Amino acid sequence: MHKPDYKIRTMTRAEVDIAIDWAAAEGWNPGMHDAQCFYAADPNGFLIGLLGDEPIALISVVKYGSGFGFLGCYIVKPEYRGQGYGLQIWKAGLTYLQGRTVGLDGVVAQQGNYMKSGFKLACANIRYQGVAGGDFPANPAIVPLSTLPFAELDAYDQTLFAENRTAFLSCWIEQPASTALGILQAGKLAGYAVLRKCRSGYKIGPLFANSGALAEQLFLALNASAPAGAELFLDTPALNPAAVALAQRYGMQVSFETARMYLGTPPNLPIERVFGVTSFELG
Structure with missing residues (x-):
């Protein structure tokens, strides 16, 4: 046939x-x-x-x-x-x-195949899994992203991602069944994060912040906004020890790992401000 x-x-x-x-x-x-x-x-x-x-x-x-x-x-x-x-x-x-x-974020077992096409390993990204819920004290520095000028968010994001992703970002922060928060310092955006509903539980991604303390405040606010008892996921770069420590501090366990690899010159990003990557599919 x-x-x-x-x-x-x-x-x-x-x-x-x-x-x-x-x-x-x-x-x-x-x-x-x-x-x-x-x-x-x-x-x-x-x-x-x-x-x-x-x-x-x-x-x-x-x-x-x-x-x-x-x-x-x-x-x-x-x-x-x-x-x-x-x-x-x-x-x-x-x-x-x-x-x-x-x-790309490849499964670890396929690293060798990707290397054949010229990709080189940059770092591991680790998916942590925990349980959502808990109280979060009111923090006037944390605001819904929808209350900030989008241009300010877009400019901040471009300091933490390899290129402009305006069209994606405007959709990502407004998707249904999600919570998108920013944190201000001296009146300026100093971090932001998005919680979204997934097939199983909820994921936080991205989680970007200028310090570990600011990242923790955003994490706690989103954790409290998810349904208590739901699965909660955070994908952290292994090269940011403060991100790994944050996940571990709240009892999250490793559930999955990827190999972040690049073909060509890797972007020079401030990894110490990346506490959670946006997605394994789109970076």
Whole structure:
């Protein structure tokens, strides 16, 4: 029987929902409303591989600004693995990001394969899991992000991410079933964080702050805003000991680890201000 040709093309917005479902099936626990914001980041940055009409492979290759890209959602249906379909869509994705520094958060077991394409290990990102709930004393320095000028938030974010991600950020902080908070110091934004509902529990990401004390205040405020007893997740860079200590201080346990890797020159970011990464799929 003749096998239909394998075709790779850009996903439609509806097909990004398929990517999120597949990510959930892999145990990656995506957010309930990730698809809309992922698509907003770069509508051309999602590729799908089809045999006839059947989707069998996916990859996200989102462009940020003029010089950075992030690769994620790299999944081949289990029954089609080991047949070269994944490698073809991987190559198509890297072609789309050609000329840019490319980041990814890969499962540790696949590091060797990514190195074959020129990726180099930068650090580990560690997913911590705990239980939400608890009281949080009122803190006038913590405000809903919606009360601040978006331009101020956008400028702050660009000091902590490799490139401008305005379209993504404006969607991320306004998604349903989420809480987005900023913390002020001398009237200026000195940190922000977002809590969102996921397939299982809630995730905090990003958690950016100018100091460990400010990060802890944001963490406690979001922890208290989540339903008591719900699972709570925080993805911390292993290279920020204060972030790791924060997670451990509140009884969180390691549940997953990724290898943050880069192709090209890694961005020079102030890792000591990154207490939680935004997402393993988009950076």
